[in-house]
Amino acid sequence: MFQHIKENKAVEEGILLRKVNVIGNLCAGYGEIVINQMYQNCSSEDIEGVYIFPLPTTAVISGFEAEIGGRTLKAVVEEKDKALQIYENAENHGDSVFSLEEFSPHFFKINIGKIISGETVKIKLSYVEELDYKDSTFRLTVPAISEPKIIKSRSKIEELTTNLANKLRIKRVKDEDFEFKVNIIVESLSRVDFRSPYHKIKVEREGDTVARISLDENYHLMDRDFVLFINERETLEADGMIYEYEENDEKKGIVYIRMIPKLDPYEEEIKENYVFLIDISDTMKGEKLEQAKNALQLCIRNLSKGDTFDIIAMGVKLISFSKNGLIEFNENSLREASSWIDNLETEEDADIFGGIRYSLEKEGSQNTILIFTDDQVDEEEDILSYVRENIGDNRIFTFGIDSSTNNYFLNKLAHESYGKAEFIDIGERIEDIVLRQFNRIQNPQVDNIKIDWGKLQVRSSYPRTIDYMYDREPFFIFADVFGEVEGSITLSGEVDGKEYVRKIDIDNFNTEENANLLKKVWARKKIKSLKMNMKLQRGQQKEEMRKSLIKLSKENGFISPETTFILMELREEPVLGIQLKNIIPIKVDETTLGEKINENVESGFWYRSFNAEENENLSDNRYLDEKYTRGKLLRIIAKNQFADGAFVDYEDSNIEDKIETTSMVVLAFIMGDEKINIYNNQLNKAAAFICKSYDAANFAVRSDIVKLSIMALNKIKRKKLLKDKYISQIDHTIEKLCEILHSKEETKHILRDLMKNSFEKNLASLFTLSEDGKYIEEEITIVEERNSIFDMAKLAVLKALNR
Numbered sequence: 001m002f003q004h005i006k007e008n009k010a011v012e013e014g015i016l017l018r019k020v021n022v023i024g025n026l027c028a029g030y031g032e033i034v035i036n037q038m039y040q041n042c043s044s045e046d047i048e049g050v051y052i053f054p055l056p057t058t059a060v061i062s063g064f065e066a067e068i069g070g071r072t073l074k075a076v077v078e079e080k081d082k083a084l085q086i087y088e089n090a091e092n093h094g095d096s097v098f099s100l101e102e103f104s105p106h107f108f109k110i111n112i113g114k115i116i117s118g119e120t121v122k123i124k125l126s127y128v129e130e131l132d133y134k135d136s137t138f139r140l141t142v143p144a145i146s147e148p149k150i151i152k153s154r155s156k157i158e159e160l161t162t163n164l165a166n167k168l169r170i171k172r173v174k175d176e177d178f179e180f181k182v183n184i185i186v187e188s189l190s191r192v193d194f195r196s197p198y199h200k201i202k203v204e205r206e207g208d209t210v211a212r213i214s215l216d217e218n219y220h221l222m223d224r225d226f227v228l229f230i231n232e233r234e235t236l237e238a239d240g241m242i243y244e245y246e247e248n249d250e251k252k253g254i255v256y257i258r259m260i261p262k263l264d265p266y267e268e269e270i271k272e273n274y275v276f277l278i279d280i281s282d283t284m285k286g287e288k289l290e291q292a293k294n295a296l297q298l299c300i301r302n303l304s305k306g307d308t309f310d311i312i313a314m315g316v317k318l319i320s321f322s323k324n325g326l327i328e329f330n331e332n333s334l335r336e337a338s339s340w341i342d343n344l345e346t347e348e349d350a351d352i353f354g355g356i357r358y359s360l361e362k363e364g365s366q367n368t369i370l371i372f373t374d375d376q377v378d379e380e381e382d383i384l385s386y387v388r389e390n391i392g393d394n395r396i397f398t399f400g401i402d403s404s405t406n407n408y409f410l411n412k413l414a415h416e417s418y419g420k421a422e423f424i425d426i427g428e429r430i431e432d433i434v435l436r437q438f439n440r441i442q443n444p445q446v447d448n449i450k451i452d453w454g455k456l457q458v459r460s461s462y463p464r465t466i467d468y469m470y471d472r473e474p475f476f477i478f479a480d481v482f483g484e485v486e487g488s489i490t491l492s493g494e495v496d497g498k499e500y501v502r503k504i505d506i507d508n509f510n511t512e513e514n515a516n517l518l519k520k521v522w523a524r525k526k527i528k529s530l531k532m533n534m535k536l537q538r539g540q541q542k543e544e545m546r547k548s549l550i551k552l553s554k555e556n557g558f559i560s561p562e563t564t565f566i567l568m569e570l571r572e573e574p575v576l577g578i579q580l581k582n583i584i585p586i587k588v589d590e591t592t593l594g595e596k597i598n599e600n601v602e603s604g605f606w607y608r609s610f611n612a613e614e615n616e617n618l619s620d621n622r623y624l625d626e627k628y629t630r631g632k633l634l635r636i637i638a639k640n641q642f643a644d645g646a647f648v649d650y651e652d653s654n655i656e657d658k659i660e661t662t663s664m665v666v667l668a669f670i671m672g673d674e675k676i677n678i679y680n681n682q683l684n685k686a687a688a689f690i691c692k693s694y695d696a697a698n699f700a701v702r703s704d705i706v707k708l709s710i711m712a713l714n715k716i717k718r719k720k721l722l723k724d725k726y727i728s729q730i731d732h733t734i735e736k737l738c739e740i741l742h743s744k745e746e747t748k749h750i751l752r753d754l755m756k757n758s759f760e761k762n763l764a765s766l767f768t769l770s771e772d773g774k775y776i777e778e779e780i781t782i783v784e785e786r787n788s789i790f791d792m793a794k795l796a797v798l799k800a801l802n803r
Contacts, residue, residue: 016042017178018120020145022226024184026131028241028256029138029474030521032062034126037145041115051110051123054143059129060524062557064565067122068115075565077554083564128520128558133474134675135719136235140184142226182226184213189239189258193231198224237262238504242485243518253485254518255456257477257504261469263444264724266495272442273326273366274299274309275359279373281315281350288401289346291430292372295399296341297639298435299370302442302681303329305643310363311337314355314373315347326363331643335651350375353383360390367394368441369417372434373410374401380409387416395419397441399434402426407535420467423535431635435678442681443471446493446500453479455487456506462522463529469493472677478522523556531561628782630672633796637665638679640786645685646693649787655697660705661790662686662693663712667763668793670719671800684723687716691726691733699740703747706737708766710754763801767794776801 019038024031041047051066064075078086115121131138182201186192191208194201200216213228240257276299278292296311303309308326313319321340327333352375359369377383387396396417398410401424414421422437424430446469451461461479469475489504530549534542546562553560628636641647647665648658666686669676676683690709694701701709713730716722722730741751754762767778780795782788 016040017145019179021179021181022142022184024140024142024182025187025517026138026140026184026230027187027243027517028189028258029131029133030128030517031131031140032126032128032517032520033059033140033142034063034124035142035145037123037125039121039123041117041119041121044117046117047115051121053123053125055127056129056141056143058132059127060558061125062128062520063124063126064110065122065124066110069119071569074568076568077557077559077563078566079550079554080562080564083566086566128517128524130521131230132673132675134673136232138230138232139673140226140228140230142182144225180215182213182215184228186211186213186230187241188230189232189241190236191233193233195229195231197227197229199226201228235260238491238502240504240506240509242506242509244485251483253481254522255479255481255485255489255506255509256518257479257489259469259475259477259491259502260473261446261471261475261500263446263471263495266444266498266500267723267725268496271306271308272304272368273364274303274307275326275363275367275369276300276309276311277355277359277369277371277373278311278313278344279350279352279371279375280313280319280344280346281375282346282348283374284350284401285346288374288430289344292401293341293344294635294639295372295431295434297338298431298635298682299438300329300334300337301639301641301643302435302438303643304685305329309333309337311341312355312358313344314350314352316349316351318351318354318358320358326367329643331651334643352377353379353386356383356387356396360387360392360394365392365394369394369396369419370399370434370438371396371410371413372399372401372430376406377409380406380412384409384412384416387413391417397437398422399424399430399437401430408538411536421536423532432678439678439681440468440470440473444495445470446495449491449493451477452490452492454489456481456485456489457483462525472680476525478518478525480522520556520558523552524558527552527556527558527560628792628795630796630799631674633792633799634669634674634676634679636785637668637789637792637796638682640789641682641686645682645687645689647686647789647793649789655693656701656705657790659690659693659697659701659709661793662690663705663709664790664793664797666690666712666716667708668796668800670715670721671763671797676721680721683716683721684726687713687722687730688726691729694733694737699736703741703744703750704766706741706747707750707754707762710734710737711759711762715759760801763797767798 016039017037018040019036021036023034023036055061061075066073131140133139182199186194188209188211192211194203194211194213202214202216204212204214206212238257238259240255242253242255244251244253246252276296278296280289284292300309300311307329309329310326311321313321321337350373352371352373355371356369359367394417396414397419398414398421400407400410400421407421407423410423411421420437422433424433447467449466449469451466456479459480459482461477463477466475466477486507489506491502491504493500527549530545530552534545534549537545549560550562552558553563559565637647642651646658646662648661653661666683669679669683690713694709699706713734717727717730738751741747741754753765757765764776767776769775770777776798778794778798780791780798782791782795785792
């Protein structure tokens with residue numbers, strides 16, 4: 001969309017959006033989207049225009065072009081140092097320069113100069129993204145290109161929205177003069193079903209795995225994001241595609257393999273020992289320490305009965321939570337540890353070496369040690385030497401917080417101790433990354449992995465080596481091959497010393513033609529891998545990686561940490577009849593093209609979820625709605641789980657309250673679009689608690705709570721989040737609860753409603769409805785967060801319902 005830089009009283013109509021044409025190629029969970037737009041300056045004055053465009057949070061720009069008055073501006077990738085030199089030379093010579101910057105998270109804007117009255121502007125933007133994948137369903141979102149909606153009431157967020165709307169001043173022509181088209185080719189691994197919640201789509205199939213998606217002929221509006229859900233009817237542990245093509249008369253191909261290991265058969269109930277080391281030096285002060293403390297709170301809530309743990313705060317001196325070494329995880333130790341973590345404060349320095357020595361000498365053996373730090377370490381060689389000699393059968397996992405951390409040292413430390421290093425960049429949430437890795441540590445994983453490519457002639461593969469595959473986490477392998485593509489691939493490894501072998505018959509793979517997209521996806525993943533590995537290297541090896549990254553980035557048109565955009569002007573010379581090229585300097589903000597986004601801003605379009613009609617019936621809960629995003633609610637709720645798996649406002653609450661709150665919490669997590677795999681252990685513990693509690697209560701619980709529990713247990717089972725060991729227990733409890741409802745005349749209608757009505761309608765019936773039954777009028781009160789878990793869970797559910 002366009003924003004006016006210079007206002008003028010004569011400017012009345014502003015920029016009109018005339019056409020939007022979305023073209024897409026999707027295959028196996030990846031996609032390249034091309035958005036063509038045409039605008040027209042319908043005012044009586046010239047306008048200096050700024051093009052503002054939104055990107056999905058997982059997308060990377062792969063192309064940008066603008067046509068204005070016979071000029072074509074095209075973005076190309078150049079090494080940062082060279083681009084900066086071009087920009088500075090232009091400024092010194094007084095030439096005009098362009099700027100590309102971040103307007104807000106994943107809203108980017110570029111100044112494209114003067115737009116003459118009556119002139120049209122054509123924009124072509126393309127990006128490559130990895131589609132969100134959850135519950136065997138891919139989700140594609142193409143952001144809407146339209147004016148912001150203005151709401152009537154005047155909260156601070158609404159005032160900001162109104163001010164933004166006044167500045168953007170974009171208008172769309174009448175619906176009959178506005179053209180919106182969609183043409184998306186989908187190549188899938190197996191038979192899939194399509195659904196779009198906001199647009200009427202037409203699906204034309206070509207066999208089981210290829211389909212063309214377009215809009216219904218009578219639908220032309222783009223007033224909301226275009227969202228396409230692609231649901232796999234069957235999800236295999238190993239699946240893939242073959243993309244074959246010819247180049248220089250040689251047969252070539254890309255073999256793509258997707259693995260989703262399900263390792264429940266390898267899971268064993270064994271006691272684990274954990275030592276948590278947290279840096280409390282002055283550099284951690286503020287948000288970093290708060291997030292690190294939250295991460296600790298979540299980690300200890302992921303422990304199981306029989307596990308032991310200790311926490312060491314590394315300040316000027318070491319502060320140990322337990323005075324007697326590792327202690328057993330239970331309700332009392334969890335309560336005391338939570339309070340101890342909350343009271344941690346920063347000190348001037350951190351004794352990292354002392355913390356490592358303490359964990360290896362004072363805490364026994366066979367421990368998993370987790371270190372959270374943002375500190376530089378002076379005595380790194382002394383520490384590494386000590387760890388080599390004393391590591392025994394312990395493992396160390398390191399978490400480096402923000403770019404000031406000594407990544408090289410932390411990676412070496414983890415490597416020497418058979419652990420793994422994770423690095424948290426500025427803008428990333430510490431607790432999310434820590435909890436993801438901690439879940440991996442706790443669950444079975446495949447290691448010592450080898451691939452036998454069989455008859456395939458493989459030039460190169462990505463990744464070249466595979467360290468681990470994690471339980472239920474999708475893992476992708478790409479191979480660049482030549483010659484005939486046939487036969488089978490054998491992937492072998494070990495899970496806790498037990499053999500893991502999967503034979504993959506590629507003769508059963510679908511053969512598709514979109515090799516170009518897979519090449520780009522491969523390049524993007526290589527760039528990301530090089531970016532990460534550069535943090536772990538020094539000297540010549542790091543420089544070689546940097547050169548490879550620059551080459552890969554320029555060849556494929558993706559921005560990387562070492563490259564940036566410049567604009568190339570393509571201009572037709574009428575006399576010579578040739579196309580001339582001219583470099584247009586462009587200054588790129590350092591934060592513009594990063595892949596990370598503040599999750600509190602929901603995909604850059606948060607203001608679109610409000611309009612006058614929808615909000616005129618809202619109560620005074622708007623303050624809470626604005627204060628607590630769903631992501632924030634889930635984080636707060638998760639760090640207040642009890643040792644037995646329950647969620648409740650007060651620890652001494654009765655069994656009914658515990659069942660009710662825990663059931664509502666389960667729904668709060670699984671109702672939304674967020675990726676919640678990091679909370680999977682906690683949700684399994686919560687589901688098991690619900691089942692165990694009904695046995696303890698002899699099923700004598702209020703009928704509305706029984707209904708809530710049936711819905712929560714059914715939903716978590718359908719979401720495929722349960723571990724195998726809990727499924728039969730869940731089935732038994734659901735069956736018993738249904739029998740209870742059926743056994744009494746006054747509750748039979750509840751069971752009938754559960755079976756007859758939609759899930760959303762049944763869910764809405766759990767809340768207080770308006771007299772006409774059209775609105776939910778639930779009162780939400782949050783005073784002290786840890787004692788308002790039930791209301792916070794209800795708010796999270798209502799937010800999901802309102803999407």
